[in-house]
Structure formats: C-alpha cells, structure tokens
Amino acid sequence: MKKILQDLSYAELETLVLSMGEKKFRAKQLYDGLTQGKAITQITSLSKAFKERLCEEYEDAPVKIKETFYSADGTEKYLFEYADGNLVEGVLMKYKYGYTQCVSTQVGCRMGCKFCASTLGGLIRNLTAGEILSQILLVNALHKNEVAGQGAQARAVTNVVLMGSGEPLDNYDEVLKFLRSVTAEGGVCISARNISLSTCGIVPKMYRLADEGIPLNLTVSLHATDDETRARVMPVAKAYKINEILKACDYYFKKTGRRYYFEYTLIEGENCDEEHAKGLINLLKGKPCHVNLIRLNEVKERSLRATGDKDAYRFLGFLEKGGLSATLRRQIGVDIGGACGQLRASYMEEDRRV
Numbered sequence: 031m032k033k034i035l036q037d038l039s040y041a042e043l044e045t046l047v048l049s050m051g052e053k054k055f056r057a058k059q060l061y062d063g064l065t066q067g068k069a070i071t072q073i074t075s076l077s078k079a080f081k082e083r084l085c086e087e088y089e090d091a092p093v094k095i096k097e098t099f100y101s102a103d104g105t106e107k108y109l110f111e112y113a114d115g116n117l118v119e120g121v122l123m124k125y126k127y128g129y130t131q132c133v134s135t136q137v138g139c140r141m142g143c144k145f146c147a148s149t150l151g152g153l154i155r156n157l158t159a160g161e162i163l164s165q166i167l168l169v170n171a172l173h174k175n176e177v178a179g180q181g182a183q184a185r186a187v188t189n190v191v192l193m194g195s196g197e198p199l200d201n202y203d204e205v206l207k208f209l210r211s212v213t214a215e216g217g218v219c220i221s222a223r224n225i226s227l228s229t230c231g232i233v234p235k236m237y238r239l240a241d242e243g244i245p246l247n248l249t250v251s252l253h254a255t256d257d258e259t260r261a262r263v264m265p266v267a268k269a270y271k272i273n274e275i276l277k278a279c280d281y282y283f284k285k286t287g288r289r290y291y292f293e294y295t296l297i298e299g300e301n302c303d304e305e306h307a308k309g310l311i312n313l314l315k316g317k318p319c320h321v322n323l324i325r326l327n328e329v330k331e332r333s334l335r336a337t338g339d340k341d342a343y344r345f346l347g348f349l350e351k352g353g354l355s356a357t358l359r360r361q362i363g364v365d366i367g368g369a370c371g372q373l374r375a376s377y378m379e380e381d382r383r384v
Contacts, residue, residue, distance in 0.1 A: 136196025
C-alpha cells in the first residue's frame, strides 16, 4: 500500500511540494483539494504531470465509501474501504445544532468488550491519522451542499466522536496526530470542544492525553460500579481499576477544566437495578461529570440482553434523584445496525458465505 497525503500537515505538504520542484503555492492548492475530500486526480488546479508524479508514491484516494445505509430517522451509516481492502464503519447523526460524525480509529479492536461487535475478529491494524481524517473528508464532501460556505469552508460535520471501531488510546500517536490535524486552522478546523474521545479506560494514556493541551470531551466506558462486575464485560478492568480511572479523570479535569463523561450501557440482569444506581451515585456524586446511559444494542454473537425502556427510565430516575447529572441517550440508527462493528461484521460474514 502506498503512503497517503492526508497523513501530512500543511507544513509537510509545503516541504513535499518544494522537494518536487513545484512552486510553494501548489501546497495550498493541494491542501484545499484534499480537505474538500477530493482524490489527487480530481484536483483541477494542479497539472496532470504533477498529479501523476504524486500518484507514483501516494494513494490517489486512500479510502472510499463502499456502501451507505440510510435510517428512517435520518442517520447514515457508511462502510469505508481502505486501499488495502480493510473495512471500517462510521455513522453520521443529524441534529438541529449540526452534524455529528462517529469515526473509527482501528480496524477491529483488541479490548474484547462483551457488548461490542468491533472486537469479534480482534485487532487487524491501526488506522493512520490521515485514514481517520479521510472518513470526515468524504462525509463532508457528500453533504457540503447542505451547509453554508464554499470550497474548503463548506463543512457539514461540526462535531466528531471517536467512538467507532477501535480503542482510540490504543492507537495513541496516530489519534493524537489526527486531533492536531482536524482542529488545525485552514483545514477542517473543528473545535476541540466539539470532539469527544471515548476510551475503555487505559489509565496511563488518559494522563498523557490530559497533558497534551487539547480540551476535548473525555468519555470513559464504565458500565459497572465495581471491578468484579466490570471485568465480566470488559477485560481491561483486570488491568485498570475503577478507582484508578476516577483519579485519571480528576487529573484530566484539573489540567483542562473540562468536565468528563461516563458511558453506562444498561445490560439486563447485570448492572441496572436500584443497588447498581446507588453504587453509581456513591462513586460519582460531587464529581464534575455527566453520565450517559445507553440502551444496549444487542449483538447476536453475544448473550447479553438489553434493558427495557421502562427499566431504563427507572434507572435514570434513581440517578437524578441521587443528585447525578445524567441522560438516557436517544436511540438512533437502530434499523441500520447502529452499534459499533455490526455493519462490518455482517458484511464480512456475508462475504465469507459468498
């Protein structure tokens, strides 16, 4: 597989362009074209000869949308295919305040969480910063006519969540490079405050992230109120205890001034009765955090079952009465396999049958 230009910063593109004997302004033309989601050969401001030289070393288009699925609620789910044939998925959620895109950071995942389809085949490989960014560039290009602005300023995606397949902090260096790129002025330029990074709780990397000076929204997958219960559904709990995670979250708040978030997936018979609610209140009350309750998206290869709506709202009521800031996440994209990894897993299963 060739290298990809989307991995390069603007300064690095300038260096590349000059090294190829081109004028410096060609870097701006190249950068603008890539930011608009164009393949190298689609950038009309560049000469054919220059584009051919670039394509000798760099992928013309590092990723394409192989399939798109449309939900009745307006949500769109994409199956992205990379130059090496690997697949990841992403979701675009349309809200009144803007479009939020969920991106993947790895092909597969090695964390082994029992409620997630992304882990079924294990980790295949990490995505590069440019491969992650390219997911957003393609979706922006698809929806650019729905927003104000022209060219590089036509930005449909206003919010990003690193919550697709993969554990972002397990691909730390590339994810950090992606964050620098997607927030850079002159490019996609999404505010760090509009970016959420979801982790299963890799404590050392949480401390590193806090020291990077990027004020994004840190979200931790908790899903239990004690280490023993958490370890049954999240193997990472054997390495990092809940108290360690809470200390890392407190450090993140001190360094960034940003409150943090906890995801808590409601699993029938596992973590959603009144005692679990009391346990969650005891853990988190008084902390600068918010709890996102999630109805489980059932994965056919797993035995876990979702909590009913009545019990989900009952659990939310316990938390609110106990003084926690909490919400029950609205279910979207259910009719198109909205949970992480479901689309990729079903596509690969069908491909094997064929």
